[in-house]
Amino acid sequence: MLRIAICDDQPRELEVINEYITEYLDTHTLEAEIKEFSHPDKLMTTIEGENFHLYILDIVMPMVSGIELGKEIRRFDRETQIIYATTEPQFALQAYAASPINYLIKPIDKDQLFDTLTFAISKIDLSEEHTFTVKTVDSLRVLNVSDILCCEYRSHAVIFTLINGEEIISRTIRESFAEYIIPILRDIRFLQCHISYFVNMRRVERFAKDSFTLRGGKIIPISAKQYSVVRDRYMNFLMSKEV
Known part of the structure:
Protein backbone atom coordinates (compact mmCIF):
# COMPACT_ATOMS: atom_id res chain seq x y z
CA MET A 1 0.00 0.00 0.00
CA ASP A 125 8.39 0.78 -6.74
CA LEU A 126 5.68 -0.89 -4.70
CA SER A 127 7.22 -4.28 -5.40
CA GLU A 128 9.19 -3.75 -2.18
CA GLU A 129 5.96 -4.55 -0.38
CA HIS A 130 6.52 -8.30 -0.70
CA THR A 131 6.54 -10.12 2.60
CA PHE A 132 8.51 -12.83 4.33
CA THR A 133 6.97 -15.22 6.84
CA VAL A 134 9.04 -16.07 9.91
CA LYS A 135 8.21 -19.08 12.03
CA THR A 136 9.09 -18.24 15.62
CA VAL A 137 8.93 -20.55 18.61
CA ASP A 138 5.32 -19.67 19.36
CA SER A 139 3.85 -17.95 16.28
CA LEU A 140 4.12 -16.86 12.67
CA ARG A 141 5.23 -13.31 11.83
CA VAL A 142 4.67 -11.82 8.40
CA LEU A 143 7.29 -9.12 7.81
CA ASN A 144 7.36 -6.47 5.13
CA VAL A 145 10.75 -6.99 3.54
CA SER A 146 11.22 -3.22 3.29
CA ASP A 147 10.97 -3.04 7.11
CA ILE A 148 13.94 -5.38 7.64
CA LEU A 149 17.13 -3.60 8.65
CA CYS A 150 19.37 -6.68 8.69
CA CYS A 151 19.41 -10.44 9.24
CA GLU A 152 21.83 -12.33 11.45
CA TYR A 153 22.44 -16.08 11.71
CA ARG A 154 23.16 -17.21 15.25
CA SER A 155 22.85 -20.58 17.02
CA HIS A 156 20.93 -22.15 14.10
CA ALA A 157 18.31 -19.39 14.12
CA VAL A 158 17.88 -16.15 12.20
CA ILE A 159 17.47 -12.81 13.95
CA PHE A 160 15.61 -10.17 11.95
CA THR A 161 16.18 -6.61 13.14
CA LEU A 162 13.47 -4.24 11.94
CA ILE A 163 13.85 -0.53 11.29
CA ASN A 164 11.80 0.23 14.41
CA GLY A 165 14.36 -1.65 16.52
CA GLU A 166 12.28 -4.78 17.12
CA GLU A 167 14.03 -8.14 16.87
CA ILE A 168 12.24 -11.23 15.54
CA ILE A 169 13.94 -14.59 16.17
CA SER A 170 13.10 -17.57 14.00
CA ARG A 171 12.83 -21.05 15.36
CA THR A 172 15.76 -23.39 14.58
CA ILE A 173 16.22 -23.69 10.83
CA ARG A 174 17.28 -26.92 9.10
CA GLU A 175 18.55 -25.43 5.86
CA SER A 176 21.59 -23.19 5.53
CA PHE A 177 21.31 -19.48 6.28
CA ALA A 178 21.88 -18.64 2.60
CA GLU A 179 19.09 -21.00 1.49
CA TYR A 180 16.68 -19.75 4.14
CA ILE A 181 17.17 -16.14 3.13
CA ILE A 182 16.78 -16.63 -0.66
CA PRO A 183 13.27 -15.02 -0.85
CA ILE A 184 14.63 -11.83 0.74
CA LEU A 185 17.65 -11.74 -1.55
CA ARG A 186 15.31 -11.38 -4.52
CA ASP A 187 15.15 -7.78 -3.35
CA ILE A 188 18.25 -6.12 -4.82
CA ARG A 189 18.53 -3.89 -1.77
CA PHE A 190 19.86 -6.77 0.33
CA LEU A 191 23.52 -7.69 0.42
CA GLN A 192 25.46 -10.45 2.17
CA CYS A 193 28.46 -8.79 3.77
CA HIS A 194 29.51 -11.64 6.06
CA ILE A 195 28.79 -15.35 6.31
CA SER A 196 26.35 -14.58 9.15
CA TYR A 197 24.89 -11.24 8.05
CA PHE A 198 22.74 -9.65 5.36
CA VAL A 199 22.01 -5.92 5.34
CA ASN A 200 19.41 -3.70 3.74
CA MET A 201 21.59 -1.29 1.74
CA ARG A 202 18.88 1.37 1.86
CA ARG A 203 19.47 1.61 5.60
CA VAL A 204 23.24 2.06 5.54
CA GLU A 205 24.46 5.32 7.05
CA ARG A 206 28.21 4.66 6.97
CA PHE A 207 30.42 2.30 5.01
CA ALA A 208 33.88 1.40 6.32
CA LYS A 209 36.38 -1.25 5.31
CA ASP A 210 35.37 -3.56 8.14
CA SER A 211 31.72 -2.68 8.79
CA PHE A 212 28.44 -1.07 7.84
CA THR A 213 26.78 1.30 10.28
CA LEU A 214 23.04 1.06 9.83
CA ARG A 215 20.23 3.44 10.64
CA GLY A 216 19.91 3.62 14.40
CA GLY A 217 23.61 2.96 14.94
CA LYS A 218 23.71 -0.83 14.58
CA ILE A 219 27.13 -1.98 13.31
CA ILE A 220 27.38 -5.00 11.00
CA PRO A 221 30.79 -6.58 10.24
CA ILE A 222 32.12 -7.00 6.69
CA SER A 223 34.16 -10.10 5.99
CA ALA A 224 37.71 -9.23 4.97
CA LYS A 225 37.58 -11.90 2.26
CA GLN A 226 34.38 -10.43 0.83
CA TYR A 227 35.33 -6.76 1.11
CA SER A 228 36.02 -6.13 -2.58
CA VAL A 229 32.77 -7.75 -3.68
CA VAL A 230 30.78 -5.99 -0.96
CA ARG A 231 32.34 -2.63 -1.83
CA ASP A 232 31.55 -3.00 -5.52
CA ARG A 233 27.99 -4.15 -4.90
CA TYR A 234 27.32 -1.32 -2.50
CA MET A 235 28.85 1.34 -4.75
CA ASN A 236 26.85 0.04 -7.70
CA PHE A 237 23.72 0.22 -5.60
CA LEU A 238 24.46 3.84 -4.67
CA MET A 239 25.15 4.79 -8.27
CA SER A 240 21.93 3.18 -9.47
CA LYS A 241 19.92 5.18 -6.93
CA GLU A 242 21.43 8.59 -7.59
CA VAL A 243 18.70 11.20 -7.87
Whole structure:
Protein backbone atom coordinates (compact mmCIF):
# COMPACT_ATOMS: atom_id res chain seq x y z
CA MET A 1 0.00 0.00 0.00
CA LEU A 2 1.16 3.51 -0.83
CA ARG A 3 2.20 5.48 2.28
CA ILE A 4 2.11 9.28 2.19
CA ALA A 5 3.30 11.79 4.81
CA ILE A 6 2.20 15.44 4.81
CA CYS A 7 4.05 17.92 7.01
CA ASP A 8 2.76 21.48 7.40
CA ASP A 9 2.45 23.61 10.53
CA GLN A 10 -0.78 25.22 9.27
CA PRO A 11 -3.85 23.07 10.08
CA ARG A 12 -5.88 24.41 7.15
CA GLU A 13 -3.07 23.64 4.69
CA LEU A 14 -2.84 20.08 6.03
CA GLU A 15 -6.57 19.73 5.57
CA VAL A 16 -6.56 21.04 1.98
CA ILE A 17 -3.65 18.88 0.86
CA ASN A 18 -5.22 15.81 2.47
CA GLU A 19 -8.53 16.53 0.73
CA TYR A 20 -6.82 16.89 -2.65
CA ILE A 21 -4.82 13.70 -2.22
CA THR A 22 -7.91 11.78 -1.10
CA GLU A 23 -9.77 12.99 -4.17
CA TYR A 24 -6.87 11.96 -6.39
CA LEU A 25 -6.72 8.49 -4.83
CA ASP A 26 -10.47 8.00 -5.20
CA THR A 27 -10.38 9.10 -8.84
CA HIS A 28 -7.53 6.72 -9.66
CA THR A 29 -8.82 3.86 -7.46
CA LEU A 30 -5.67 3.76 -5.37
CA GLU A 31 -5.29 2.69 -1.77
CA ALA A 32 -3.01 4.69 0.47
CA GLU A 33 -2.29 5.48 4.09
CA ILE A 34 -1.99 9.23 4.67
CA LYS A 35 -0.41 10.60 7.85
CA GLU A 36 -0.44 14.28 8.81
CA PHE A 37 2.31 15.97 10.81
CA SER A 38 1.91 19.50 12.17
CA HIS A 39 5.53 19.79 13.29
CA PRO A 40 8.71 18.58 11.55
CA ASP A 41 10.05 17.10 14.79
CA LYS A 42 7.12 14.67 14.89
CA LEU A 43 7.85 13.51 11.37
CA MET A 44 11.57 13.16 12.07
CA THR A 45 10.79 10.97 15.06
CA THR A 46 8.38 8.85 13.03
CA ILE A 47 10.78 8.12 10.17
CA GLU A 48 13.16 6.51 12.65
CA GLY A 49 10.89 3.48 12.55
CA GLU A 50 8.49 3.93 9.65
CA ASN A 51 8.74 4.22 5.87
CA PHE A 52 6.82 6.49 3.52
CA HIS A 53 6.82 6.37 -0.27
CA LEU A 54 5.92 10.04 -0.68
CA TYR A 55 6.43 13.18 1.42
CA ILE A 56 4.70 16.52 0.89
CA LEU A 57 6.53 19.17 2.88
CA ASP A 58 6.10 22.83 3.67
CA ILE A 59 9.29 24.92 3.67
CA VAL A 60 8.79 27.49 6.44
CA MET A 61 8.12 25.61 9.68
CA PRO A 62 9.16 26.07 13.32
CA MET A 63 12.54 24.78 14.52
CA VAL A 64 13.32 22.70 11.42
CA SER A 65 12.79 24.01 7.90
CA GLY A 66 11.33 21.85 5.17
CA ILE A 67 14.69 21.94 3.41
CA GLU A 68 16.50 20.54 6.46
CA LEU A 69 13.73 17.99 6.90
CA GLY A 70 14.02 16.92 3.26
CA LYS A 71 17.78 16.47 3.61
CA GLU A 72 17.25 14.30 6.70
CA ILE A 73 14.66 12.19 4.89
CA ARG A 74 17.02 11.79 1.95
CA ARG A 75 19.80 10.67 4.30
CA PHE A 76 17.61 7.75 5.35
CA ASP A 77 15.96 7.03 2.02
CA ARG A 78 17.36 7.78 -1.41
CA GLU A 79 14.34 6.40 -3.28
CA THR A 80 11.39 8.13 -1.66
CA GLN A 81 9.63 10.95 -3.52
CA ILE A 82 9.52 14.47 -2.04
CA ILE A 83 7.17 17.28 -3.07
CA TYR A 84 7.50 20.76 -1.62
CA ALA A 85 4.39 22.90 -1.18
CA THR A 86 5.05 26.41 0.11
CA THR A 87 4.13 30.08 -0.09
CA GLU A 88 7.81 30.99 -0.50
CA PRO A 89 9.17 30.70 -4.07
CA GLN A 90 12.60 32.04 -3.12
CA PHE A 91 13.68 28.75 -1.53
CA ALA A 92 13.28 26.70 -4.71
CA LEU A 93 17.00 26.52 -5.47
CA GLN A 94 17.99 25.47 -1.94
CA ALA A 95 15.19 22.92 -1.89
CA TYR A 96 16.77 20.91 -4.66
CA ALA A 97 19.45 19.77 -2.22
CA ALA A 98 16.79 17.24 -1.15
CA SER A 99 16.07 16.24 -4.78
CA PRO A 100 12.32 16.93 -4.75
CA ILE A 101 10.18 15.83 -7.64
CA ASN A 102 8.42 19.21 -7.74
CA TYR A 103 8.14 22.56 -5.95
CA LEU A 104 4.56 23.80 -5.74
CA ILE A 105 3.54 27.31 -4.75
CA LYS A 106 0.54 27.83 -2.47
CA PRO A 107 -2.33 28.18 -2.88
CA ILE A 108 -1.85 24.80 -4.50
CA ASP A 109 -3.34 24.31 -7.93
CA LYS A 110 -5.19 21.00 -7.75
CA ASP A 111 -4.48 20.00 -11.34
CA GLN A 112 -0.78 20.71 -10.88
CA LEU A 113 -0.74 18.62 -7.71
CA PHE A 114 -2.56 15.79 -9.49
CA ASP A 115 -0.02 15.82 -12.33
CA THR A 116 2.81 15.77 -9.81
CA LEU A 117 1.23 12.88 -7.89
CA THR A 118 0.87 10.90 -11.10
CA PHE A 119 4.53 11.42 -11.91
CA ALA A 120 5.67 10.66 -8.35
CA ILE A 121 3.64 7.46 -8.09
CA SER A 122 4.97 6.28 -11.45
CA LYS A 123 8.47 6.38 -9.93
CA ILE A 124 7.55 4.47 -6.78
CA ASP A 125 8.39 0.78 -6.74
CA LEU A 126 5.68 -0.89 -4.70
CA SER A 127 7.22 -4.28 -5.40
CA GLU A 128 9.19 -3.75 -2.18
CA GLU A 129 5.96 -4.55 -0.38
CA HIS A 130 6.52 -8.30 -0.70
CA THR A 131 6.54 -10.12 2.60
CA PHE A 132 8.51 -12.83 4.33
CA THR A 133 6.97 -15.22 6.84
CA VAL A 134 9.04 -16.07 9.91
CA LYS A 135 8.21 -19.08 12.03
CA THR A 136 9.09 -18.24 15.62
CA VAL A 137 8.93 -20.55 18.61
CA ASP A 138 5.32 -19.67 19.36
CA SER A 139 3.85 -17.95 16.28
CA LEU A 140 4.12 -16.86 12.67
CA ARG A 141 5.23 -13.31 11.83
CA VAL A 142 4.67 -11.82 8.40
CA LEU A 143 7.29 -9.12 7.81
CA ASN A 144 7.36 -6.47 5.13
CA VAL A 145 10.75 -6.99 3.54
CA SER A 146 11.22 -3.22 3.29
CA ASP A 147 10.97 -3.04 7.11
CA ILE A 148 13.94 -5.38 7.64
CA LEU A 149 17.13 -3.60 8.65
CA CYS A 150 19.37 -6.68 8.69
CA CYS A 151 19.41 -10.44 9.24
CA GLU A 152 21.83 -12.33 11.45
CA TYR A 153 22.44 -16.08 11.71
CA ARG A 154 23.16 -17.21 15.25
CA SER A 155 22.85 -20.58 17.02
CA HIS A 156 20.93 -22.15 14.10
CA ALA A 157 18.31 -19.39 14.12
CA VAL A 158 17.88 -16.15 12.20
CA ILE A 159 17.47 -12.81 13.95
CA PHE A 160 15.61 -10.17 11.95
CA THR A 161 16.18 -6.61 13.14
CA LEU A 162 13.47 -4.24 11.94
CA ILE A 163 13.85 -0.53 11.29
CA ASN A 164 11.80 0.23 14.41
CA GLY A 165 14.36 -1.65 16.52
CA GLU A 166 12.28 -4.78 17.12
CA GLU A 167 14.03 -8.14 16.87
CA ILE A 168 12.24 -11.23 15.54
CA ILE A 169 13.94 -14.59 16.17
CA SER A 170 13.10 -17.57 14.00
CA ARG A 171 12.83 -21.05 15.36
CA THR A 172 15.76 -23.39 14.58
CA ILE A 173 16.22 -23.69 10.83
CA ARG A 174 17.28 -26.92 9.10
CA GLU A 175 18.55 -25.43 5.86
CA SER A 176 21.59 -23.19 5.53
CA PHE A 177 21.31 -19.48 6.28
CA ALA A 178 21.88 -18.64 2.60
CA GLU A 179 19.09 -21.00 1.49
CA TYR A 180 16.68 -19.75 4.14
CA ILE A 181 17.17 -16.14 3.13
CA ILE A 182 16.78 -16.63 -0.66
CA PRO A 183 13.27 -15.02 -0.85
CA ILE A 184 14.63 -11.83 0.74
CA LEU A 185 17.65 -11.74 -1.55
CA ARG A 186 15.31 -11.38 -4.52
CA ASP A 187 15.15 -7.78 -3.35
CA ILE A 188 18.25 -6.12 -4.82
CA ARG A 189 18.53 -3.89 -1.77
CA PHE A 190 19.86 -6.77 0.33
CA LEU A 191 23.52 -7.69 0.42
CA GLN A 192 25.46 -10.45 2.17
CA CYS A 193 28.46 -8.79 3.77
CA HIS A 194 29.51 -11.64 6.06
CA ILE A 195 28.79 -15.35 6.31
CA SER A 196 26.35 -14.58 9.15
CA TYR A 197 24.89 -11.24 8.05
CA PHE A 198 22.74 -9.65 5.36
CA VAL A 199 22.01 -5.92 5.34
CA ASN A 200 19.41 -3.70 3.74
CA MET A 201 21.59 -1.29 1.74
CA ARG A 202 18.88 1.37 1.86
CA ARG A 203 19.47 1.61 5.60
CA VAL A 204 23.24 2.06 5.54
CA GLU A 205 24.46 5.32 7.05
CA ARG A 206 28.21 4.66 6.97
CA PHE A 207 30.42 2.30 5.01
CA ALA A 208 33.88 1.40 6.32
CA LYS A 209 36.38 -1.25 5.31
CA ASP A 210 35.37 -3.56 8.14
CA SER A 211 31.72 -2.68 8.79
CA PHE A 212 28.44 -1.07 7.84
CA THR A 213 26.78 1.30 10.28
CA LEU A 214 23.04 1.06 9.83
CA ARG A 215 20.23 3.44 10.64
CA GLY A 216 19.91 3.62 14.40
CA GLY A 217 23.61 2.96 14.94
CA LYS A 218 23.71 -0.83 14.58
CA ILE A 219 27.13 -1.98 13.31
CA ILE A 220 27.38 -5.00 11.00
CA PRO A 221 30.79 -6.58 10.24
CA ILE A 222 32.12 -7.00 6.69
CA SER A 223 34.16 -10.10 5.99
CA ALA A 224 37.71 -9.23 4.97
CA LYS A 225 37.58 -11.90 2.26
CA GLN A 226 34.38 -10.43 0.83
CA TYR A 227 35.33 -6.76 1.11
CA SER A 228 36.02 -6.13 -2.58
CA VAL A 229 32.77 -7.75 -3.68
CA VAL A 230 30.78 -5.99 -0.96
CA ARG A 231 32.34 -2.63 -1.83
CA ASP A 232 31.55 -3.00 -5.52
CA ARG A 233 27.99 -4.15 -4.90
CA TYR A 234 27.32 -1.32 -2.50
CA MET A 235 28.85 1.34 -4.75
CA ASN A 236 26.85 0.04 -7.70
CA PHE A 237 23.72 0.22 -5.60
CA LEU A 238 24.46 3.84 -4.67
CA MET A 239 25.15 4.79 -8.27
CA SER A 240 21.93 3.18 -9.47
CA LYS A 241 19.92 5.18 -6.93
CA GLU A 242 21.43 8.59 -7.59
CA VAL A 243 18.70 11.20 -7.87
